[in-house]
Amino acid sequence: MRNVTVYITLKSGVLDPQGKAIQESLNSLGYDEVQSARVGKTISLQIEDGPNLEKRITEMCEKLLANPVIEDYRFDVEEAVQS
Amino acid sequence: MRNVTVYITLKSGVLDPQGKAIQESLNSLGYDEVQSARVGKTISLQIEDGPNLEKRITEMCEKLLANPVIEDYRFDVEEAVQS
Numbered sequence: 357m358r359n360v361t362v363y364i365t366l367k368s369g370v371l372d373p374q375g376k377a378i379q380e381s382l383n384s385l386g387y388d389e390v391q392s393a394r395v396g397k398t399i400s401l402q403i404e405d406g407p408n409l410e411k412r413i414t415e416m417c418e419k420l421l422a423n424p425v426i427e428d429y430r431f432d433v434e435e436a437v438q439s
Numbered sequence: 440m441r442n443v444t445v446y447i448t449l450k451s452g453v454l455d456p457q458g459k460a461i462q463e464s465l466n467s468l469g470y471d472e473v474q475s476a477r478v479g480k481t482i483s484l485q486i487e488d489g490p491n492l493e494k495r496i497t498e499m500c501e502k503l504l505a506n507p508v509i510e511d512y513r514f515d516v517e518e519a520v521q522s
Contacts, residue, residue: 357474363481365481365483375482375483378482378503378504379484381503382484382499382503385499385502385503387495387499389486389487389488389489389495390484390485390486390499391440391484391485391486391487392484392485393482393483393484393485394482394483395480395481395482395483396480396481396482396483397478397479397480397481398446398448398478398479398480398481399458399461399476399477399478399479400448400458400476400477400478400479401462401465401473401474401475401476402473402474402475402476403472403473403474404472404474405472406472412470412472416465416468416470416473419468420461420464420465420468421461
């Protein structure tokens with residue numbers, strides 16, 4: 357079993373109104389040192405080991421998890437710890 | 440300037456219907472090896488250096504960025520690269 361974490365972020369030119377709202381909220385709470393905020397997401401998957409694991413994860417990202425037009429993604433694969 | 444990334448995840452006992460939908464969608468696309476999926480978010484902040492930086496970031500997480508009742512958070516602080 358593998359633990360896979362996919363990190364998805366908006367590409368740098370894409371407007372992020374949610375991040376802008378967070379930045380303005382932090383500023384109005386007195387955290388004036390915050391210059392910008394951008395929001396992304398993570399998807400943690402538990403995947404059974406198999407052939408072509410990384411290729412299949414890339415396919416999942418392209419087909420379903422990320423929107424390659426406006427988002428970048430990267431992923432980490434770790435051996436799952438047996439409890 | 441510092442680049443701060445806050446990682447927010449649902450606590451382990453909290454239901455994640457969005458993650459469940461992603462898992463079922465991946466299974467129905469033929470990725471039967473996916474056993475579970477859980478969704479989290481990241482918030483990337485650019486923050487001016489100052490005193491008590493880590494304490495202030497912890498306050499931001501507790502007050503605004505995360506919901507400590509149902510979410511866990513952690514953050515990384517990096518020196519921003521000057522371009």
